Amino acid sequence: MxxxxxxxxxxxxxxxxxxxxxxxxxLPAPGDVLVQAGARVEPADVVAEAEVGGQFRVFDIARHLRxxxxxxxxxxxxxxxxxxxxxxxxxxxxxxxxxxxxxxVAGTIVGIDQRDGRVVxxxxxxxxxxxxxxxxxxxxxxxNWGVVIETPGALIQALWGIGGEAYGVLAVMTxxxxxxxxxxxxxxxxxxxxxVGGGWVIExxxxxxxxxxxxxxxxGSIDSGLIELAKRxxxxxxxxEGVGQLPMAAPIFELLKAQDGREVSISxxxxxxxxxxxxxxxxxxxxxxxxxxxxxxxxxLTAGARVRVVRGPHTGKVGTVAAVPARAQRIETGTRVHGxxxxxxxxxxxxxxxxxxxxxx
Amino acid sequence: MDMQQETQIDSLIAVDIGSIxxxxxxxxxxxxxxxxxxxxxxxxxxxxxxxxxxxxARHALExxxxxxxxxxxxxxxxxxxxxxxxxxxxDACVVTASAAQPLRVxxxxxxxxxxxxxxxxxxxxxxxxxxxxxxxxxxxxxxxxGKSITDDRLQHIYDAQPDVVCVAGGTDGGxxxxxxxxxxxxxxxxxxxxxxxxxxxxxxxxxxxxPRVTEIVGTEAELVVADNVRPALDVENLGPAQNEIEVxxxxxxxxxxxxxxxxxxxxxxxxxxxxxxxxYVAQYLSAGHPDRGVLGIDVGGSATALAAAFDxxxxxxxxxxxxxxxxxxxxxxxxxxxTVARWLxxxxxxxDVRAFxxxxxxxxxTIPQDARELHMEQALAREAIRSVLRLARSGWxxxxxRFSDTGVPLxxxxxxxxxxxxxxxxxxxxxxxxxxxxEPAGVTMLVLDTYGLSAAxxxxxxxxxxxxxxxxxxxxLLPLATVVTPIGRMRLGEVVMTLSLSYEGGGTIEDEVKAGxxxxxxxxxxxxxxxxLFPRPSVDIGRGLGRGGKPFExxxxxxxxxxxxxxxxxxxxxxxxxxxxxxxxxxxxxxxDPVEGFSPAEHES
Numbered sequence: 001m002x003x004x005x006x007x008x009x010x011x012x013x014x015x016x017x018x019x020x021x022x023x024x025x026x027l028p029a030p031g032d033v034l035v036q037a038g039a040r041v042e043p044a045d046v047v048a049e050a051e052v053g054g055q056f057r058v059f060d061i062a063r064h065l066r067x068x069x070x071x072x073x074x075x076x077x078x079x080x081x082x083x084x085x086x087x088x089x090x091x092x093x094x095x096x097x098x099x100x101x102x103x104x105v106a107g108t109i110v111g112i113d114q115r116d117g118r119v120v121x122x123x124x125x126x127x128x129x130x131x132x133x134x135x136x137x138x139x140x141x142x143x144n145w146g147v148v149i150e151t152p153g154a155l156i157q158a159l160w161g162i163g164g165e166a167y168g169v170l171a172v173m174t175x176x177x178x179x180x181x182x183x184x185x186x187x188x189x190x191x192x193x194x195x196v197g198g199g200w201v202i203e204x205x206x207x208x209x210x211x212x213x214x215x216x217x218x219x220g221s222i223d224s225g226l227i228e229l230a231k232r233x234x235x236x237x238x239x240x241e242g243v244g245q246l247p248m249a250a251p252i253f254e255l256l257k258a259q260d261g262r263e264v265s266i267s268x269x270x271x272x273x274x275x276x277x278x279x280x281x282x283x284x285x286x287x288x289x290x291x292x293x294x295x296x297x298x299x300x301l302t303a304g305a306r307v308r309v310v311r312g313p314h315t316g317k318v319g320t321v322a323a324v325p326a327r328a329q330r331i332e333t334g335t336r337v338h339g340x341x342x343x344x345x346x347x348x349x350x351x352x353x354x355x356x357x358x359x360x361x
Numbered sequence: 362m363d364m365q366q367e368t369q370i371d372s373l374i375a376v377d378i379g380s381i382x383x384x385x386x387x388x389x390x391x392x393x394x395x396x397x398x399x400x401x402x403x404x405x406x407x408x409x410x411x412x413x414x415x416x417x418a419r420h421a422l423e424x425x426x427x428x429x430x431x432x433x434x435x436x437x438x439x440x441x442x443x444x445x446x447x448x449x450x451x452d453a454c455v456v457t458a459s460a461a462q463p464l465r466v467x468x469x470x471x472x473x474x475x476x477x478x479x480x481x482x483x484x485x486x487x488x489x490x491x492x493x494x495x496x497x498x499x500x501x502x503x504x505x506x507g508k509s510i511t512d513d514r515l516q517h518i519y520d521a522q523p524d525v526v527c528v529a530g531g532t533d534g535g536x537x538x539x540x541x542x543x544x545x546x547x548x549x550x551x552x553x554x555x556x557x558x559x560x561x562x563x564x565x566x567x568x569x570x571x572p573r574v575t576e577i578v579g580t581e582a583e584l585v586v587a588d589n590v591r592p593a594l595d596v597e598n599l600g601p602a603q604n605e606i607e608v609x610x611x612x613x614x615x616x617x618x619x620x621x622x623x624x625x626x627x628x629x630x631x632x633x634x635x636x637x638x639x640x641y642v643a644q645y646l647s648a649g650h651p652d653r654g655v656l657g658i659d660v661g662g663s664a665t666a667l668a669a670a671f672d673x674x675x676x677x678x679x680x681x682x683x684x685x686x687x688x689x690x691x692x693x694x695x696x697x698x699x700t701v702a703r704w705l706x707x708x709x710x711x712x713d714v715r716a717f718x719x720x721x722x723x724x725x726x727t728i729p730q731d732a733r734e735l736h737m738e739q740a741l742a743r744e745a746i747r748s749v750l751r752l753a754r755s756g757w758x759x760x761x762x763r764f765s766d767t768g769v770p771l772x773x774x775x776x777x778x779x780x781x782x783x784x785x786x787x788x789x790x791x792x793x794x795x796x797x798x799x800e801p802a803g804v805t806m807l808v809l810d811t812y813g814l815s816a817a818x819x820x821x822x823x824x825x826x827x828x829x830x831x832x833x834x835x836x837x838l839l840p841l842a843t844v845v846t847p848i849g850r851m852r853l854g855e856v857v858m859t860l861s862l863s864y865e866g867g868g869t870i871e872d873e874v875k876a877g878x879x880x881x882x883x884x885x886x887x888x889x890x891x892x893x894l895f896p897r898p899s900v901d902i903g904r905g906l907g908r909g910g911k912p913f914e915x916x917x918x919x920x921x922x923x924x925x926x927x928x929x930x931x932x933x934x935x936x937x938x939x940x941x942x943x944x945x946x947x948x949x950x951x952x953x954d955p956v957e958g959f960s961p962a963e964h965e966s
Contacts, residue, residue, distance in 0.1 A: 009404065009420055011726070056553045058515045111549075116542075118515070120553065159723050224715035242723055243716040272722050273380070273663070273687065274462045276408040297410040311720075312730030333735045334786030337728065355728045 007300045008338070008354040013308065014157045015251050015360055017258075020293045021153045021282050022139060026146035027130050028052050033141050041132035043167035043265055047147050053125030057105055062117030064101045065093035072117025082109050084121060091119070133165055134265045135284045152287035154259060155294065156252055158218070160243065161268025161279030162227070163236025166194060168215035170283070172260040174198040178247035181219050183208040190214060194264055196256045200245045201226065206233060216266050218256065218281060220248030220316070236268035238279045246316050249308055250345065251360065259283050299359065307342060311356040318360060319344040325351075370825045372398075372444050372451040374425070374433065375817030376418055376624065377635055378405055378458040381662035381686055381726050381780070383414070385421040386817045387429050387451070388832055395831040399428040400812050404726055406620075407460050413620035414460060440627040454627045455820035459635035459664060461614040463490040463681035464606065467523040469543045470566070471497045471530030479590040480529040480565065482756040483602040487610045487634055488664060488681045492521035497530075497539055518550035523560045525609055526550065527602070528574075531567030533592040540566045544574050551582035559583075561609060565590045565602035585609070599756070603677075607634060630823040635659070638819030640668035640677045643776070645822070645829065648673040653762050656772040656799070657815060658746055660779035662686035662725055665745040667753050669770070671761045678753035683745050685738060685781045686725035689718025696744060703933050704740035704797060706945040707733060728784070735786070739794050742781040746798035764802040764848065764903055769929065771803055771903065776838060778810030788919040789881070789953035792842050800929050802848050803903030804894075804913060807841040807923075814838065840886065840918035846925045849900035851876035857926055858896045865889040878926045879950040888917035923951065 031050020041047060062072035076091045084090055084103045091101040103121060111120030136151030171193040173185045181197025183204035194216040195209070201219045206229055209217060217237045222230060224243050240252050264283045271277040301307070305321045312331075319342040328336040329351050339353040372389040383405045387398040401424030406417035419438050426433045432449040435441050441450030466489045470477035473496035484491065495517060518526055526547040530540040547562045554560060564574045565587040578584040588601040615621065615632060625632055636659065643657040647670035657668040663684040668677045682688045693701065698714045717737050721727070729735040762771045777795045785791040788809070795807055814837045821828040851857045858874040862882055870882055884890055891912045898907035915922065927947075934940045948954050 007420070007423065011404070011724075012410075056519060058519065058549075111553075113549075116545075120549075160719075223712055224719060225712045227715075227719075243719040272725070273408060298416070310724050311727040311734075332731045333729055335728070335784060353728055353730065355726055356730060 009298060010301050010307070010354065010357050010359045012297050012299075012359040012361065014155050014294055015249075015255060016155045016294060017255055018152060018285060018287065018291050019155050020150060020291050021134065021136070021155060021284065022148055022150045022293065023134055023282070024142065024146060024148050025130055025133060026142065028128060030144045031128070033144060033147060035138050035141070035147060037138050037141055039138045040136075041138060041149060042135055043131065043133055043263070045132045046129045047132045047138070047149075048130040048145075050128050050130075051125040052128050053122065055123040056110070057107070057121050057123060059090070059101060059103075059119045059121065060117065061091045061101055061119055065091060065099050067093060067117075069117035070115060073112060073114050076112065076119065078109050078119075080109055080112055083107070083124075084109065090121075133167065133267075134282055135263060151284040152291050153285045154255060154281075154283040156240070156255060156281040156283075158238045158240045158279040158281060160222075160239040161237060161266075161270045162230050163216075163233065163268045165265065165267045165269075166216035166236050167263065167265040169193045170196060170256065170260055170262050170264045172196040172257050176247075177220065177250050177253035180245075181205045181217070186212060186214070188212065194218065194266060196253075196260075198248045198253050201230075201237075203229065206230070210234065216268075218266065220253075221246040236266060238266050238268050238281060241316050249316055249318050249360075251318055256281070259285075295361065299361075301340060301354070301357070301359065306360045307340070307352075307357045308360045309342065309350075309352050309356060310358050312352065314342075314344065314350055314352065317344050322349055370452045370828070373453045373455065373821060373824055373828055374422070374440070374451045375814075375820055376421070376454065376456045376627070377638075377813065377816045378407075378414055378418065378456070378460045378618070378624070379635065379661055380407075380460045380664070380684070381405060383417040383421045384813045384817075385418070385425045386812065386814060387425055387433075388817075388821065388828055394835065395828045396835050397812070397814070397832060397837055399425055400814075401425040401428050402813075405460050407618060413623075414618050415620040415623035418620075418624055442627070453629070453824045455630055455817070455824055456624055456628045456632045457635040457638045457816040457820045458615055458618065458621075458632055459488065459661060461488065461610070461618050463488040463664075464610045464614050465490050465492050465522065465524045466606070467493045467495070467518050467521045467526045467560075469495040469518070469526060469528045469547065471536060471539055471543075475594065476529040476531070476566065476591045478755070479597050479599065480527055480602070482597075482678070483565065483590050483599040484527060484606055485679055485752060486599065486603040486677045487607040487636065488614070488679060489606065489610065490681060492523050493517050495543075515546045515549050518546060518560075519553060522554065522558055524613055525561045525563055525606070527563045527565065527606070529564075529566040529590050529602075531570065531589075532594060533568040533589050535567055537567065537570060540570055541573060541577060544577050548578050548581050551578075561585060561613075563587060563602065563605055563609070565605075568592065597756075607637065610634065630820075633816075633820050633823070635661075635816040636664070636666035636668070636677055636679050638816040639666060639778070640670070640675045641819035641822050642815050642829070642833070643668040643670040644673060644675040646774070646833075647671060647675070651762065653771045653773045655774060655776070657776045658778065658795070658799075659810075659815065660685055660742045660745055660777075660781050662780065663688065665749045665779075667746070667749045669753060669757055669761075669772070671758060674758070676753065676756055676758075678749055678756065680745070680749050680752070683748060685742055685745065685779070686721050688745075689721060689741055690715065692741070692744060692748065693718060696748065701737075701740050701744050703940060704743050704944060705736055706941055706948055707736075708937060708941065709737075735790075738781055739785070739790060742779075742794050743798040746794075750799065764901075769800075769802040769848075772799075772801060772805055774806040774808045775799060775801060776808045776810055776815065777841070778813060778815050780813075782809060783811050783813055787953050788841055789948070789951035792844075792920055792923060793947060793951050793953050795841075796844065796923070796925055797931060800931055801844060802846050802929060804843070804845050806843050806918075809839040809841045809919070811839045812837070840916060842881075842918050842920035842923045843884070843892075843913075843915045844923045844925055845892075845894065845902060846929070847874065847896055847900045847902050848929050849896070849906065851900060851926065851928055853877040856897070857900045858894060858902070858924075860895065860924070861893045862922060863891045863893075865891075872924075874924050874926050876926055876928065878924070879947050880924045881920060881951055882922040882924070884915065884917040884921040886917045886919065890915055890917075890922075892922065920951070
């Protein structure tokens with residue numbers, strides 16, 4: 001039985017100083033789009049809005065009033081299609097000190113189950129506003145669902161994040177990609193900005209970040225023990241390398257540093273499968289010409305390609321593929337695997353298994 | 362399809378679309394027997410930016426073409442079929458998949474210890490995510506939270522937004538009203554969940570209620586009716602409900618994998634869930650052997666599957682939420698990080714273990730590059746297998762062959778598969794993971810699915826049963842070790858058994874086995890030997906206390922003969938230093954220390 005590895009199509013991460021950023025902004029339900037194609041928008045601009053409803057709550061009146069199900073509905077104070085407010089009594093039981101059922105939600109009674117003594121309330125719809133998120137131009141209007149915003153800019157795909165979206169001024173707080181982000185790293189100049197720390201975040205930095213009302217945080221890595229604390233922060237956190245104590249990849253740190261003081265937008269939403277989504281950093285930039293879109297994915301790994309090591313002793317290091325040996329090589333675990341020789345920035349050449357590499361472009 | 366089944370198949374490709382990798386295997390007729398020719402794998406491309414599983418499958422087939430030296434794809438990337446006179450193309454293709462999102466399921470039953478348990482076992486036979494479990498009494502979410510089932514059952518179903526609500530309860534001719542109430546709750550939930558979110562309702566309860574269930578559900582939801590999972594209190598009948606759930610998974614999840622339609626065109630047979638295909642192999646190997654069961658295990662990237670077969674009857678159990686790449690955090694939350702860490706030969710912190718599992722989930726296709734990471738991954742695999750075993754055991758038949766008078770079922774062989782086992786650099790590592798996780802008893806054989814062929818072999822049965830039979834006989838699976846596990850009253854360090862191993866070509870090893878020890882006696886793949894065991898009176902090797910019985914004729918394997926006298930259940934010292942030293946000694950004893958590498962895959966190439 002023979003097995004060969006001829007071509008390898010690695011995962012890719014985008015770290016691009018200038019490309020055409022194009023992002024769909026979609027409502028959770030159809031609504032009204034408030035802008036037209038060609039309009040210039042700021043991140044905070046509302047580009048679409050909708051009334052979102054459709055959630056139901058079920059109340060077991062019989063159980064709450066402690067009476068048989070078949071008798072419960074006679075104590076109902078509301079009828080089918082009646083609107084109810086938060087805290088409003090929807091049923092009151094018999095007796096001198098009657099039990100009451102109050103609605104914890106505002107909505108409409110859409111179902112009354114006479115036999116089982118239940119009431120179904122459709123929760124009142126909620127007004128949702130969709131922000132542009134990115135400074136740019138409306139490229140397309142997507143019917144009554146949303147818009148596509150376009151702008152020339154820098155793009156950095158990160159690895160992991162907590163929280164939603166944020167925008168603000170970028171403030172690079174550390175000198176090197178390996179320097180941890182401490183409380184003392186974040187000074188008053190960072191007030192209401194999106195801070196960047198090269199290495200991992202130290203616990204004390206979170207308190208300082210809250211005091212200075214940071215809009216977001218971009219770091220190389222985070223200790224697993226701090227994840228629960230990070231989840232409680234009022235701002236999103238974007239991590240470029242992973243969990244642990246890892247320095248930020250040099251090209252990412254250098255790109256962020258070069259754009260220090262610019263307005264950026266970050267999305268920390270992370271989903272690892274079934275609709276995978278990576279966090280990202282978008283930096284709109286002025287450009288006289290329309291830059292190309294990011295290249296299509298699916299390039300096989302070849303000599304000269306820029307790669308990042310994503311596991312093992314050289315995790316986070318960036319280099320170029322020096323050679324693609326035809327034969328498998330033995331790694332420390334004892335396994336023989338196919339991989340490439342990577343020329344690191346330090347000048348050293350190391351063997352890295354295919355599986356532990358990604359294309360950086 | 363009929364035409365193809367009647368036509369002789371000279372070559373077949375089996376494609377298995379896993380959550381991390383897509384594997385392709387070529388089997389062809391050589392000198393009137395089917396043999397494995399080559400295999401290849403590539404990253405699965407379900408997710409963005411690819412969002413087309415056919416791309417990864419084509420990458421794997423390109424590699425397979427190169428490995429086999431025969432073109433398998435045409436210029437447009439379609440499978441060349443049938444096989445051409447020049448040797449290009451293949452006659453048939455079978456496909457298995459485990460890359461789809463699991464079916465979101467809510468279970469509702471009358472009794473937690475009875476119908477709910479049976480319903481859960483039926484559901485866990487395929488790739489499902491159990492979103493909620495409701496029982497009137499004994500177990501289930503509502504009972505657990507101290508509320509009555511009448512409280513919020515509808516809200517629970519609504520909030521879970523399931524694909525399917527499975528309802529069971531009542532023996533045939535038994536309870537009626539409470540079962541119908543559950544059906545009504547499911548109907549109402551379906552009523553309020555709109556469009557594509559509307560769940561299907563599977564009814565597998567009191568058979569007498571079928572007409573009334575049909576009437577209650579009406580047109581509000583798609584109803585599927587299966588035979589009662591508990592027709593009588595002491596009778597369990599999982600097959601029909603399990604089949605229906607699998608059909609729902611195949612049609613509502615598997616068929617919606619992006620690019621699935623392209624792959625489905627390559628094959629004339631239904632695309633099988635990978636675990637189902639693997640279970641066919643266990644089933645086939647167990648048929649005609651009432652004295653022992655067969656256990657198949659697949660530790661995948663996002664799911665861990667186990668198929669136990671007893672005399673042709675197979676019991677499949679899956680955890681679709683725990684694998685070596687995905688679900689590590691969930692497992693840690695369930696069993697505690699120390700439970701994973703206990704298998705490590707070095708000290709770790711909770712932070713280390715959590716960082717490991719999170720990073721693995723973020724970069725699921727990466728491989729360990731040092732011993733520390735390798736052992737972490739293998740420790741996680743041990744606990745993934747153990748967690749599925751805990752679920753599976755209660756569903757095995759009471760009359761399954763068991764070790765003497767203990768409750769430990771007898772399995773031979775035990776087949777281990779999945780990347781973490783198949784790619785273990787040393788056979789001792791794979792063997793130790795299986796021994797620690799399964800804790801087999803008596804005399805058994807460990808077999809490694811080095812090339813990830815179980816699914817392929819199971820699926821090939823659809824095309825031509827002879828392919829699977831001959832391919833298995835031709836050594837599709839790698840014999841890893843024969844294992845002897847004495848059990849009984851054993852005091853640490855005392856001699857519990859003596860043995861003699863007489864090699865066919867001459868020479869005999871005689872040895873004393875001490876309680877607590879783990880040792881390996883050499884018996885290389887092409888050797889044969891006669892093994893005689895002489896257990897002490899308080900010790901059993903499966904033939905009764907103190908009985909050695911007739912000699913065992915054993916075949917050589919990658920590792921040889923393992924004598925596992927560590928006792929059952931396995932216990933590890935609570936003292937950290939002692940535990941680390943013990944784990945180190947076990948690794949050393951079975952040659953699992955990754956100093957000088959050995960890859961089973963490489964060995965067989």
